[in-house]
Amino acid sequence: MDIFDKAKPILDKLIKYGFEAYFVGGCVRDKLLNRTIGDIDIATSALPEEVMSIFPKTVPTGLQHGTVLVIQNSEPYEITTFRTESTYHDFRRPSEVTFVKSIEEDLKRRDFTMNAIAMTTKNEIIDPFNGTIDLYDGLIRCVGEAKERFQEDALRMLRGIRFVSQLDFRLHDETFNAIKSYKHLIENIAIERISVEIEKMLLGKSPKKGIGLLIQTNLVNHLPSLKEYTSQFNDLLDFPIQSLKTIEEIWALILYKCNFDNPEQVLRNWKMSNNRMKQILKVYHLLNETKIKWSNTKLYQVGLTDAIKYERLQCVIDKIDANELNEDLLKTLYNQLPIYSKSDICITGNDLLEWSQLKGGPWLKEVLSEIEFQLVENQLENNQLAIKEWFINWLQK
Ligand code: ATP
Numbered sequence: 001m002d003i004f005d006k007a008k009p010i011l012d013k014l015i016k017y018g019f020e021a022y023f024v025g026g027c028v029r030d031k032l033l034n035r036t037i038g039d040i041d042i043a044t045s046a047l048p049e050e051v052m053s054i055f056p057k058t059v060p061t062g063l064q065h066g067t068v069l070v071i072q073n074s075e076p077y078e079i080t081t082f083r084t085e086s087t088y089h090d091f092r093r094p095s096e097v098t099f100v101k102s103i104e105e106d107l108k109r110r111d112f113t114m115n116a117i118a119m120t121t122k123n124e125i126i127d128p129f130n131g132t133i134d135l136y137d138g139l140i141r142c143v144g145e146a147k148e149r150f151q152e153d154a155l156r157m158l159r160g161i162r163f164v165s166q167l168d169f170r171l172h173d174e175t176f177n178a179i180k181s182y183k184h185l186i187e188n189i190a191i192e193r194i195s196v197e198i199e200k201m202l203l204g205k206s207p208k209k210g211i212g213l214l215i216q217t218n219l220v221n222h223l224p225s226l227k228e229y230t231s232q233f234n235d236l237l238d239f240p241i242q243s244l245k246t247i248e249e250i251w252a253l254i255l256y257k258c259n260f261d262n263p264e265q266v267l268r269n270w271k272m273s274n275n276r277m278k279q280i281l282k283v284y285h286l287l288n289e290t291k292i293k294w295s296n297t298k299l300y301q302v303g304l305t306d307a308i309k310y311e312r313l314q315c316v317i318d319k320i321d322a323n324e325l326n327e328d329l330l331k332t333l334y335n336q337l338p339i340y341s342k343s344d345i346c347i348t349g350n351d352l353l354e355w356s357q358l359k360g361g362p363w364l365k366e367v368l369s370e371i372e373f374q375l376v377e378n379q380l381e382n383n384q385l386a387i388k389e390w391f392i393n394w395l396q397k
Pocket residue numbers: 024025026027038039041109110111112115116153155156159
């Protein structure tokens with residue numbers, strides 16, 4: 001069953017109770033574009049408390065914004081009451097909203113014409129701002145006056161650029177010029193929200209278009225840590241970055257090309273999680289080594305996932321299309337490794353103590369590492385007998 005059909009009973013129920021209900025926003029846009037639908041958003045004339053009284057299972061996730069989550073067949077659906085955003089503070093999303101009577105009024109508060117289209121359960125389209133025409137033209141255009149819309153909520157500028165990359169669209173002139181005028185307002189937005197949009201942009205279909213726009217509008221000057229590095233950031237356009245597959249690879253490339261004094265601090269300025277930071281820095285440091293030739297030991301130390309990321313990045317840095325990378329070769333090499341971690345070694349430190357009758361000490365760790373190395377390099381077989389023989393030999397030396 002298609003994802004809209006699954007959600008239809010919810011809209012039907014609202015309508016049965018005398019309310020209006022529509023599919024709206026990203027799901028309608030993506031359906032018209034034949035893209036995979038992320039999540040279904042529903043707009044209704046019912047007030048949040050009315051929604052909660054009609055449906056047995058609800059979660060009041062964003063009551064102050066008029067949003068209730070309805071759970072149906074274990075799946076959540078966001079239902080938002082028709083609203084405007086009347087008061088904006090500090091160029092950010094409003095803290096309060098006003099509920100309105102009609103879907104048309106609700107569509108007016110949305111960011112871009114292509115995101116301001118509603119659809120009924122009978123697939124009829126409500127499109128007061130001609131979003132469908134812009135969709136077919138590949139245009140991202142603000143609803144109403146672009147300058148006003150970005151002053152109300154500066155994050156919209158980055159959303160616009162993110163959609164350019166994801167959909168391979170372009171910005172309408174007025175929208176582009178308004179970003180140029182109001183780019184500095186992005187400094188009022190929380191870095192966590194900026195990050196989400198930038199990363200969606202970088203992972204989109206046309207990241208180069210997105211990066212190009214950050215530079216042409218000068219928005220890049222107002223993003224954390226990038227101010228003094230705009231020309232290096234611009235150099236990213238020379239590389240086939242669209243063939244990178246994970247956000248960690250893309251960040252590693254940015255760190256590599258910008259050559260920041262303190263790359264760790266840059267990631268911290270972007271409020272990255274420790275885990276994410278560790279992953280990025282690991283690949284980044286590999287890039288700074290002399291070009292890696294994969295021996296058993298090196299592959300064992302780095303691990304398959306990061307080795308593949310590294311190879312993809314090397315291709316991009318050499319400006320070769322990373323799709324040509326022989327990932328299979330690395331996989332074959334990895335699959336042939338005799339062990340994958342210390343715990344795969346079939347003896348323990350206790351065995352060594354017993355065999356040698358010596359007291360423990362730093363030598364134990366050293367000899368275990370040596371055994372590990374010998375095993376990885378296939379110079380020793382991973383069985384007790386072989387290791388014991390090797391060890392007795394080692395003791396005699
Ligand atoms: P995605 O595919 O990334 O989910 P989306 O367009 O659905 O894209 P959401 O953040 O899920 O984005 O928002 C749903 C809808 O809410 C949008 O399509 C748009 O109509 C509206 N919207 C979201 N953020 C804003 C904003 N900052 N200003 C105005 N309208 C917005």
